[in-house]
Amino acid sequence: MTGQVLWHFTMSLDGFVAGPGHSMDWMTGFTFRPGLVDDYVTTTGAVLGGRDGWDMAVDGNRPYGGAWDGAIFVLTHHPEDAKPADGVTFLNCGVAEAVRIGLDAADGRNLEVFSPTIGRQLLGLGLIDRIDLHVVPILLGDGIRLYDNPGGVPIRLDRAGTDDPQGAVDLRFTPIQAR
Numbered sequence: 640m641t642g643q644v645l646w647h648f649t650m651s652l653d654g655f656v657a658g659p660g661h662s663m664d665w666m667t668g669f670t671f672r673p674g675l676v677d678d679y680v681t682t683t684g685a686v687l688g689g690r691d692g693w694d695m696a697v698d699g700n701r702p703y704g705g706a707w708d709g710a711i712f713v714l715t716h717h718p719e720d721a722k723p724a725d726g727v728t729f730l731n732c733g734v735a736e737a738v739r740i741g742l743d744a745a746d747g748r749n750l751e752v753f754s755p756t757i758g759r760q761l762l763g764l765g766l767i768d769r770i771d772l773h774v775v776p777i778l779l780g781d782g783i784r785l786y787d788n789p790g791g792v793p794i795r796l797d798r799a800g801t802d803d804p805q806g807a808v809d810l811r812f813t814p815i816q817a818r
């Protein structure tokens with residue numbers, strides 16, 4: 640059985656997955672549905688990320704607060720100066736090869752891609768099976784976008800798990816300072 644390639648993020652309402660300078664301090668204080676993390680811990684076999692995300696990871700924090708145990712692959716053109724850690728393999732290869740290696744290590748479970756940059760490259764190659772997003776109620780206005788591709792063509796998507804894959808999602812918010 641082959642796992643899926645999942646592009647997976649918590650995302651601000653305005654489409655950022657990290658703040659300016661890769662800051663992640665905005666991600667606190669949100670709640671997620673019960674069992675959400677457990678579901679991903681169970682279904683994830685390996686993780687693929689990029690060098691910037693790895694370099695910015697606080698004390699080499701592992702995904703899902705350490706609850707998940709599996710192989711992490713980090714793509715970089717210069718693995719020789721990367722900070723090593725147990726269970727982390729630095730790859731200097733094409734993204735398609737990185738996916739092959741990651742899926743192999745995932746051993747039938749999913750490969751989660753934790754990088755906007757790599758996800759965009761994989762999307763261009765038709766190698767993303769699913770995009771999982773958890774939209775949190777915040778506007779950042781600046782930072783690292785989920786999908787940054789100036790001059791590119793629009794990518795149409797189906798909404799999974801619904802009768803109307805082209806249906807819009809209605810979301811309503813109120814600014815906290817207005818209360």
Ligand SMILES: NC(=O)c1ccc[n+]([C@@H]2O[C@H](COP(=O)([O-])OP(=O)(O)OC[C@H]3O[C@@H](n4cnc5c(N)ncnc54)[C@H](OP(=O)(O)O)[C@@H]3O)[C@@H](O)[C@H]2O)c1
Pocket residue numbers: 647648649650655656657661662663688689690691692693695714715716717730731732733734753754755756757760783
């Ligand atoms: N919100 C969330 O749920 C969530 C989850 C995970 C991560 N994040 C955030 O996402 C951000 C990741 O940012 P990013 O996508 O801009 O950076 P990134 O993918 O983490 O790092 C970019 C770097 O990865 C390497 N790379 C990318 N493609 C490559 C290829 N084809 N071959 C070799 N190396 C390649 C290059 O490193 P070299 O320069 O070394 O060659 C490139 O400069 C981080 O801030 C992270 O904290 C957010």
